[in-house]
Amino acid sequence: MxxxxxxxxxxxxxxxxxxxxxxxxxxxxxxxxxxxxxxxxxxxxxxxxxxxxxxxxxxxxxxxxxxxxxxxxxxxxxxxxxxxxxxxxxxxxxxxxxxxxxxxxxxxxxxxxxxxxxxxxxxxxxxxxxxxxxxxxxxxxxxxxxxxxxxxxxxxxxxxxxxxxxxxxxxxxxxxxxxxxxxxxxxxxxxxxxxxxxxxxxxxxxxxxxxxxxxxxGLLSRMGQTVRAVASSMRGVKNRPDEFMEMNNFIETFSQKINLIDKISQRIYKEERDYFDEMKEYGPIHILWSASEDDLVDTLKGIASCIDQCCKATEKRMSGLSEALLPVVHEYVLYSEMLMGVMKRRDQIQTELDSKVEALTYKKADADLLTEDIGKLEDKVECANNALKADWERWKQNMRNDLKSAFTDTAEENIRYYEQCLATWESFLSSQTDLPLEEDSEDKI
Known part of the structure; x- marks a missing residue:
C-alpha cells in the first residue's frame, strides 16, 4: 500500500x-x-x-x-x-x-x-x-x-x-x-x-x-545458538523449581492424552467417511430394484428416500467433525509441542544464571564482573518465570474452554443426527404399517 x-x-x-x-x-x-x-x-x-x-x-x-x-x-x-x-x-x-x-x-x-x-x-x-x-x-x-x-x-x-x-x-x-x-x-x-x-x-x-x-x-548464528541451547538444556532441568516441574509433568501428560484423542478422532472420521461412501450406493440400488418389483415399488423407493436423507445427515455430521472437533484437537497437539519448547527455553535462561553462579563460587573469573552478570541474569530469570506463569494460566483456561466447546458441540450434533435418522425411519415404518391386514391375520390364527 x-x-x-x-x-x-x-x-x-x-x-x-x-x-x-x-x-x-x-x-x-x-x-x-x-x-x-x-x-x-x-x-x-x-x-x-x-x-x-x-x-x-x-x-x-x-x-x-x-x-x-x-x-x-x-x-x-x-x-x-x-x-x-x-x-x-x-x-x-x-x-x-x-x-x-x-x-x-x-x-x-x-x-x-x-x-x-x-x-x-x-x-x-x-x-x-x-x-x-x-x-x-x-x-x-x-x-x-x-x-x-x-x-x-x-x-x-x-x-x-x-x-x-x-x-x-x-x-x-x-x-x-x-x-x-x-x-x-x-x-x-x-x-x-x-x-x-x-x-x-x-x-x-x-x-x-x-x-x-x-x-x-544469520542462519549460522542461530544454528550455533541452538546447539548451545541443546547442550545446556539438561542443566536447567536439574534446577527447575517445583512449580515448573509440575508444569512440565502436566505438559507431558496432556501431550500423551491429546495425541491419543487426536488419533481416535481421525480414525472415527475415517470410519464415518467409509460408512458414508458405502451408504451412498444403497439408495440407487433400491431404485433399480424397484423397477423389477411391481408390488414393492413404493416400499423400495421409500427405503431409497430414507437412505438418501440419512446420507445427507451423515455428511452434515462429518462436516461438523472436520470443522469443529478435528482442527481444535489437532491444534492442541501442536500446542503441546510448543509448550515443550517454551520449557526448554526457560531452562536455558536458568542455566545461564546457574553457570555464572558456579563460576563465581569457584572464582573462575573476575568476581565483580560475574556479580554484575548474575544480577542481570537474576532479573532475566525472574521476568521469564513471571511471563510463563502468567501466560500458563491464560493458556490453560483457553484450552479448557476450547476443548469443552468442541466436545459439547460434537455431542449435540451427534444427538441431532441420531434423532433425525430415527425420525426418518420411524416415519417410513409408520407409512408401511397396515393395521387392518394385521388384525385379519390375528383373527385367522
Missing amino acids: DGERLASGSSELAVGESPRGGAPIPGGSGSCSLLQADVLDLDEDEDDLEVFSKDASLMDMNSFSPMMPTSPLSMINQIKFEDEPDLKDLFITVDAPESHVTTIETFITYRIITKTSRGEFDSSEFEVRRRYQDFLWLKGKLEEAHPTLIIPPLPEKFIVKGLVERFNDDFIETRRKALHKFLNRIADHPTLTFNEDFKVFLTAQAWELSSYKKQGP
Whole structure:
C-alpha cells in the first residue's frame, strides 16, 4: 500500500510493561529487555527475502512502540482498566488463497486484511499477501522476542514439488483456517498483540517485509545458538523449581492424552467417511430394484428416500467433525509441542544464571564482573518465570474452554443426527404399517 511505513525491529523498542496490565513484557526495557532470546530455530530452506528498513530512534515519538503512543486514541486503546471489559481493536481476516508457479517452486499466498482503531498504525485498514514461510518467520520472531510466552502454533509445514494443482483444495482451505486462527490468537494475546514484528507482518507490502526480514541474525548464528541451547538444556532441568516441574509433568501428560484423542478422532472420521461412501450406493440400488418389483415399488423407493436423507445427515455430521472437533484437537497437539519448547527455553535462561553462579563460587573469573552478570541474569530469570506463569494460566483456561466447546458441540450434533435418522425411519415404518391386514391375520390364527 502506498504511504505505508515501517519502523525499526522489535529489538530497538523500549517497552517496559504490558499495555494491558502491570506485568512486565518480556523483551521490554530495563531488566526485562534481557529476555531477548538467544535461540531462534527457523527453517530457512525456502526463504527468499529482500531488504527494507527504516530506522526509528527510541526518542522518536512517532515510534510504533506501544509505550510511545502517537495519539490520545492510541493511549485509550492500549490502557486496560481492571473494571473495563476487553474492547477488541484489531480485526484480522485470512482469505483468498492464490496459487503461484515459478521455475523454481510452487506456493500459495493468502490475503490478509487488517482493520484497527489503534493509533500506532498508519491507517485503519491494510491488505497484504503472505505465504506460509512468512508465517514461519513471524512465529520465530515472536519466540525470539518472548521466549517464555506461549506462542500459538502454526499448521505443519507441507511442501509440494511440481505443479500447483497438486495442492489439494481441502488442504489449502484447512491451512487457511489455521493461519486465520494463528493471527487472531496473537491479536487477542495481551502482550504479543503489541509486538513490532507482528505489526510489520500485518502492514508491510511483500517487498518491504522481505527487506525487513533480512535484518535478523544469520542462519549460522542461530544454528550455533541452538546447539548451545541443546547442550545446556539438561542443566536447567536439574534446577527447575517445583512449580515448573509440575508444569512440565502436566505438559507431558496432556501431550500423551491429546495425541491419543487426536488419533481416535481421525480414525472415527475415517470410519464415518467409509460408512458414508458405502451408504451412498444403497439408495440407487433400491431404485433399480424397484423397477423389477411391481408390488414393492413404493416400499423400495421409500427405503431409497430414507437412505438418501440419512446420507445427507451423515455428511452434515462429518462436516461438523472436520470443522469443529478435528482442527481444535489437532491444534492442541501442536500446542503441546510448543509448550515443550517454551520449557526448554526457560531452562536455558536458568542455566545461564546457574553457570555464572558456579563460576563465581569457584572464582573462575573476575568476581565483580560475574556479580554484575548474575544480577542481570537474576532479573532475566525472574521476568521469564513471571511471563510463563502468567501466560500458563491464560493458556490453560483457553484450552479448557476450547476443548469443552468442541466436545459439547460434537455431542449435540451427534444427538441431532441420531434423532433425525430415527425420525426418518420411524416415519417410513409408520407409512408401511397396515393395521387392518394385521388384525385379519390375528383373527385367522
